Amino acid sequence: MADTTGKFVQVNLNGLIQTDDKLALLSIGExxxxxxxxxxxxxxFGETFAYILESFKRANPEKNSILLVLDxxxxxxxxxxxxxxxxxxxxxxxxxxxxTVIGVTCRLDVLELLEKRVxxxxxxxxxxxxxxxxxxxxxxxxxxxxxxxxxxxxxxHLKWWNDHIEKLASDGSVVDILRRLFDYSKDLRLLKxxxxxxxxxxxxxxxxxxxxxxxxxxxxxxxxxxxxLLQGLSVLxxxxxxxxxxxxxxxxxxxxxxxxxxQEYMQFVLTKSQLVExxxxxxxxxxxxxxxxxxxxxxxxxxxxRLQKEYWQMxxxxxxxxxxxxxxxxxxxxxxxxxxxxxxIHS
Amino acid sequence: xxxxHLTEICFKSDIAPIFSKVLCRKEQLxxxxxxxxxxxxYCPNVFIYGQASTGKTYTVENLMQILKLPHIFINCxxxxxxxxxxxxxxxxxxxxxxxxxxxxxxxxxxxxxxxKYLKDLTMKFEKSIFMVFDNADLITNLNSTFLSxxxxxxxxxxxxxxxxxxxxxxxxxxxxxxxxxxxxxxxxPSYRKEELVTILNRSCKLSDNEQFNxxxxxxxxxxxxxxxxxxxxLNYLAQKYYxxxxxxxxxxxxxxxxxxxxxxxxxxxxxxxxxxxxxRESNSFQWDKMNRRYANYxxxxxxxxxxxxxxxxxxxxxSKYLLIAAYIASYNPVAADRKFMKQVKSSRSKVLTYSKSxxxxxxxxxxxxxxxxRILSIFHHIIEDDIPTxxxxxxxxxxxxxxxLISKNSDDNYLTYMCLxxxxxxxxxxxxxxxxxxxxxxxxxxx
Numbered sequence: 001m002a003d004t005t006g007k008f009v010q011v012n013l014n015g016l017i018q019t020d021d022k023l024a025l026l027s028i029g030e031x032x033x034x035x036x037x038x039x040x041x042x043x044x045f046g047e048t049f050a051y052i053l054e055s056f057k058r059a060n061p062e063k064n065s066i067l068l069v070l071d072x073x074x075x076x077x078x079x080x081x082x083x084x085x086x087x088x089x090x091x092x093x094x095x096x097x098x099x100t101v102i103g104v105t106c107r108l109d110v111l112e113l114l115e116k117r118v119x120x121x122x123x124x125x126x127x128x129x130x131x132x133x134x135x136x137x138x139x140x141x142x143x144x145x146x147x148x149x150x151x152x153x154x155x156x157h158l159k160w161w162n163d164h165i166e167k168l169a170s171d172g173s174v175v176d177i178l179r180r181l182f183d184y185s186k187d188l189r190l191l192k193x194x195x196x197x198x199x200x201x202x203x204x205x206x207x208x209x210x211x212x213x214x215x216x217x218x219x220x221x222x223x224x225x226x227x228x229l230l231q232g233l234s235v236l237x238x239x240x241x242x243x244x245x246x247x248x249x250x251x252x253x254x255x256x257x258x259x260x261x262x263q264e265y266m267q268f269v270l271t272k273s274q275l276v277e278x279x280x281x282x283x284x285x286x287x288x289x290x291x292x293x294x295x296x297x298x299x300x301x302x303x304x305x306r307l308q309k310e311y312w313q314m315x316x317x318x319x320x321x322x323x324x325x326x327x328x329x330x331x332x333x334x335x336x337x338x339x340x341x342x343x344x345i346h347s
Numbered sequence: 348x349x350x351x352h353l354t355e356i357c358f359k360s361d362i363a364p365i366f367s368k369v370l371c372r373k374e375q376l377x378x379x380x381x382x383x384x385x386x387x388x389y390c391p392n393v394f395i396y397g398q399a400s401t402g403k404t405y406t407v408e409n410l411m412q413i414l415k416l417p418h419i420f421i422n423c424x425x426x427x428x429x430x431x432x433x434x435x436x437x438x439x440x441x442x443x444x445x446x447x448x449x450x451x452x453x454x455x456x457x458x459x460x461x462x463k464y465l466k467d468l469t470m471k472f473e474k475s476i477f478m479v480f481d482n483a484d485l486i487t488n489l490n491s492t493f494l495s496x497x498x499x500x501x502x503x504x505x506x507x508x509x510x511x512x513x514x515x516x517x518x519x520x521x522x523x524x525x526x527x528x529x530x531x532x533x534x535x536p537s538y539r540k541e542e543l544v545t546i547l548n549r550s551c552k553l554s555d556n557e558q559f560n561x562x563x564x565x566x567x568x569x570x571x572x573x574x575x576x577x578x579x580x581l582n583y584l585a586q587k588y589y590x591x592x593x594x595x596x597x598x599x600x601x602x603x604x605x606x607x608x609x610x611x612x613x614x615x616x617x618x619x620x621x622x623x624x625x626x627r628e629s630n631s632f633q634w635d636k637m638n639r640r641y642a643n644y645x646x647x648x649x650x651x652x653x654x655x656x657x658x659x660x661x662x663x664x665x666s667k668y669l670l671i672a673a674y675i676a677s678y679n680p681v682a683a684d685r686k687f688m689k690q691v692k693s694s695r696s697k698v699l700t701y702s703k704s705x706x707x708x709x710x711x712x713x714x715x716x717x718x719x720x721r722i723l724s725i726f727h728h729i730i731e732d733d734i735p736t737x738x739x740x741x742x743x744x745x746x747x748x749x750x751x752l753i754s755k756n757s758d759d760n761y762l763t764y765m766c767l768x769x770x771x772x773x774x775x776x777x778x779x780x781x782x783x784x785x786x787x788x789x790x791x792x793x794x
Contacts, residue, residue: 015492016492016495016496016499017458018459019458019492027459196391223532225517228534231536232536232537234572234576236573257713259711260711263711277621279574293399311713
C-alpha cells in the first residue's frame with residue numbers, strides 16, 4: 001500500500017460543539033488555516049465553503065485530499081436545512097478537490113434523520129461496530145480491566161495481584177453481581193462505574209479488592225432516588241402524598257388539584273383528631289408547594305397558568321410500591337399515618 | 348462505606364479539620380475524599396444531589412478549601428446565557444486559579460473558543476483543576492449541549508479537569524441521553540433528628556450552657572419536625588423562639604434545671620408558632636404601627652395575631668355584589684343558573700340534578716370561565732333594588748380585574764372572565780353586606 005501520510009489533512013468537527021452551520025464553517029476554516037473566513041460576509045454556505053476549499057488548494061498544492069470526521073453526527077442533522085451535510089456530500093462527488101466525510105454516531109436510525117436530497121447524495125456505506133458480548137466475555141473484560149500488564153513492575157507483586165483478581169472473578173457473590181449488571185445493560189460504562197469505588201478504597205491496610213467492596217458498590221449504583229426522597233420528607237408532606245395516592249385510587253382520572261388533596265387530608269385529620277395535629281391551610285399549602293419543588297408531583301402541561309395554584313391539575317409521579325417501601329424505612333413514622341396508608345378512609 | 352480501614356485517612360493532620368467543620372456528613376465526605384485524593388489517577392466527574400438545605404454546597408466548598416485544591420465555584424443562577432457563563436468561568440479561573448489580578452480579554456463567544464482557552468490553560472497549569480457548578484439543573488436552559496460537553500471535558504480537552512455538579516434534582520431528570528456520560532453519583536440524605544440537634548447547637552446563637560441548649564433544641568424539634576425538616580427554616584425558628592424560652596429564666600422566675608415548668612410556659616408560644624411556620628411575617632416598625640390599627644396587638648408576646656387580607660381590601664358596595672356574582676358564575680354550572688334565578692317555581696320546569704360526587708368534583712376542580720352577559724344577568728338578579736344610573740358597571744369590572752380578583756381571558760376574540768377568590772374571602776365579603784351566598788351555590792343547595 002502506498003504511503004499516504006502527509007498527503008491528506010484531517011478536520012475534526014463535533015456536533016456538541018459546533019451546534020450551528022456557521023460555527024462549523026468557521027471551525028473548518030480555522031483547521032484548514034484559511035484566513036479571513038470571519039471577515040467575508042457569509043452569503044450562502046455553499047459559496048463560502050467553495051472559497052475555503054479553493055484557498056486551501058492554492059496554499060497547499062501537495063495535499064491531495066481532506067478527511068472530515070464528524071463526531072456525534074446525529075446532531076448535525078438537526079441544523080437548519082442540513083446545509084452543511086448537503087454541501088459536504090455534494091462536494092464529495094465533485095472531482096475538484098476530493099474530500100471524504102466520516103460520520104460517527106450512536107444512533108442506528110441516523111439515516112431516517114437525513115433529508116431526501118442529502119440522503120440521495122450519501123454513499124450509503126455504513127460500518128456497524130456492534131458490541132454484544134456474551135456473559136463469559138463480559139467477565140473476561142471485568143478481569144482485564146482490573147489486571148495489570150507487565151510493564152516494569154515487580155514480577156512477584158504483579159503475579160500476586162493478578163492471581164487475586166482471578167480468584168475474585170470466580171467468587172460466587174461477585175459473579176452474581178456481574179450477572180445482575182449484565183442483565184440490566186451490557187454497557188461497559190456501567191461496569192467501570194461499578195469498579196470505581198473498590199479501586200479507590202485500596203489502601204496499605206486494605207490491599208485487596210474484597211467481594212464486599214463490589215457488593216457495596218453495586219448497592220450504591222442501584223439506588224431508588226424517589227424512595228430516598230420520600231424518607232426525607234416531613235410527616236405532613238408524607239401525609240399529603242398518601243392523600244394523593246388514595247385520590248388516584250378512588251378516581252378514574254388520575255389528576256387532582258390542591259383542593260381535593262386538602263379535603264382528603266382533612267377527612268383523615270377529623271377522624272383521628274386526637275392523634276394528629278391540625279395545621280392551618282396556608283401551612284398545608286406551603287408543604288404542597290415544596291412537594292412541587294422536589295418534582296414528586298407535576299402540573300399537567302395544558303394547565304392554564306393564570307389559574308390559581310390551588311386549582312392546577314397535577315399528577316403524582318410516585319408509585320404505590322415506592323410509597324410503601326419508604327414508609328417502612330421512615331424514621332419514627334406515626335402509626336396513625338401508616339395505618340391510613342394501608343386502609344383508606346371511605347367517605 | 349466501611350470505615351474501619353479508612354480511619355487512617357480521617358486522622359491525617361491536614362484532613363481532620365474538615366470533619367469538625369462539616370458536621371454529620373462523615374459518610375459522604377469519606378466517599379468524596381477517596382475519589383479526590385486517590386493518588387493514582389484523576390478524579391472522576393461527580394454529581395451531588397439531594398434535597399434543598401442538606402449541606403451539599405457547604406460540604407464541597409469546605410472540601411476544596413481545606414484540601415487546598417485549585418478550584419472555581421460557579422453558581423449557574425447568575426448566568427442567563429451561555430456567553431455569560433463562559434465569561435464567568437474564565438474570570439473565576441483567572442482570579443482564583445491563576446491568581447492573576449489584571450483583567451485580560453475575557454471574552455469567549457462560542458464553545459469552540461472556550462474549549463481552546465481550556466486547552467491552553469491545561470498545558471500551562473500542571474495540577475488538576477476542579478470546576479464546581481451549583482444549581483446545575485439550570486445548565487440545560489442555557490445551552491442544550493453544554494452539559495454533555497462538560498461531562499466530556501476529560502476527553503475533549505484534558506483529563507486533568509474535573510467537574511462537580513450540585514443539583515436538587517436526580518440524575519435521571521437532567522441527563523439528555525447517551526451523550527451525557529454518567530458521573531459518579533453521590534446522594535446527600537436529609538438530616539435525622541439527632542444530627543439536626545448537633546448542627547443547630549453549633550449554628551444558632553444560644554446560651555453558653557450546653558445542656559440547656561440541647562434540651563431546648565430537642566423540644567423545638569419534637570414539635571416542628573413533623574411539619575418541616577428543612578434546616579434553614581428550623582434554624583430560623585430555633586433562633587426566633589429562643590427569646591421566649593429563656594425569658595422565665597432571665598427574669599428569675601424559673602431555674603435552669605426546671606425543664607418541665609419552662610416547657611409549660613413555652614407551650615402557648617408554640618401554638619401560634621405552629622400556625623405560622625414557613626410564613627415569615629416581618630416585624631419592622633412601620634408595619635407594626637399599621638397593623639396595630641387592624642389587629643389585636645399582644646404586648647406580651649410581641650407577636651401579631653393572624654391578620655387577614657380581607658381587612659386590607661376596601662371595595663365599594665356594587666363592586667362587592669359584582670364580585671359575588673362573578674363567584675357564582677364561576678362555580679355554578681350554566682344549567683343551574685335558570686334554576687336559581689327563577690322567582691316562581693313552575694311545576695313543569697325540568698330540574699337538573701347532579702350526583703353528589705360530580706358536584707364535588709366541579710367544585711374542587713376550580714373556577715370556570717364565564718361571559719360578561721352571564722355575570723350581568725346574575726348581578727341584576729341578586730340586587731333587588733334599582734341601580735342608580737351614575738354607576739359605571741364596566742369600570743367596576745375592570746377595576747376588579749386590575750386587582751386580580753377576576754382574571755380576563757380573550758381567546759379568539761371572545762372575552763371571558765374567571766373569578767380568582769377563595770370561598771372564605773367571598774363568605775366574609777358577603778357577610779359584610781349581609782348577603783347570604785349559600786342558597787345560590789349549587790354545591791351547597793339541595794339538588
